Amino acid sequence: MITHKNISIFFIFILLILNLINLYVTIHFLWFLGIILLWIGINAVGSSLISSNYHVKAYCNNSSETEKKIAITFDDGPSVYTLEVLQLLKKYNAKATFFCIGKNIETHPEILKQIIDDGHLVGNHSYSHSKFFDFYNQDKIHKEIIKTDQLLEQFTPGKINFFRPPYGVTTPSIRRALKVTGHKTIGWNIRSLDGGTKNQELILNRIIKRVSPGGIVLLHDTGAHSVLVLEQFLQFLQQNNYQVVSIEELLNLKAYAN
Ligand SMILES: [Zn+2]
Incomplete structure (x- = not known):
């Protein structure tokens, strides 16, 4: 289910993996920026749509x-x-x-x-x-x-x-x-x-x-x-x-x- 908690865990996980890979292969900072912006975007939509049950049932x-x-x-x-x-x-x-x-x-x-x-x-x-x-x-x-x-x-x-x-x-x-x-x-x-x-x-x-x-x-x-x-x-x-x-x-x- 797409909730604030699940999305947060997912994006923290993705950023950690990228950081790990970054130790061996340089990842362009735009990838990090893009992922963080996507995270913010999902949060904004979830917060404004009451039927999404994103924060509250x-x-x-x-x-x-x-x-x-x-x-x-x-x-x-x-x-x-x-x-x-x-x-x-x-x-x-x-x-x-x-x-x-x-x-x-x-x-x-x-x-x-x-x-x-x-x-x-x-x-x-x-x-x-x-x-x-x-x-x-x-x-x-x-x-x-x-x-x-x-x-x-x-x-x-x-x-x-x-x-x-x-x-x-x-x-x-x-x-x-x-x-x-x-x-x-x-x-x-x-x-x-x-x-x-x-x-x-x-x-x-x-x-x-x-x-x-x-x-x-x-x-x-x-x-x-x-x-x-x-x-x-x-x-x-x-x-x-x-x-x-x-x-x-x-x-x-x-x-x-x-
Ligand atoms: Zn009102």
Whole structure:
């Protein structure tokens, strides 16, 4: 399996062998440079693809699901748009999972309460969602996770079990922090990229093309365009007899521990 550990062992081994050969036959330094650059490249791709399981095991779908069940997840809230999202979910009888940012819970605790009251699930999406989160050390990441858990747990029936790393990027420090906290990492296999574009047609077509049983969709409850796309998406799912279920049901994992 291509994991951070295996790749590190492999490349250290290759570099040692090259060093050994270099004692007898001179190897051009470009070979060393090329191998190190390839190593860095694999690390970069592995860190940025949550489904690669490179640093952390992430649940990105349920490939054994045969029924037309799909899970929708919303990142980066709660925000004022979350209320519109909740209304739509109610209208289409859909259950979703919200990955919340700690500082946004502090701003909108009443919206978080509404999410829970409506029967949806919540998970941890860091406290700051900082652009530099991937450069934080284990201790700083651990503190952010704990702080956000505490904010969420004021409203949930148990301890938070789900975590989604900001930007879906994982690092050795995040892996070590999660080893201590014991959270399950939840990824996705249907990304809308609604954070990057406001073109509704583009976003909708992108997700519709990828819909299949057991899939996990990533949307954001932070913009008006995402809300408009959501309504069309929910209509599409209804017309195609898809049931929108929670992550708990789709993955058979508990969102909250006792
Ligand atoms: Zn996010």
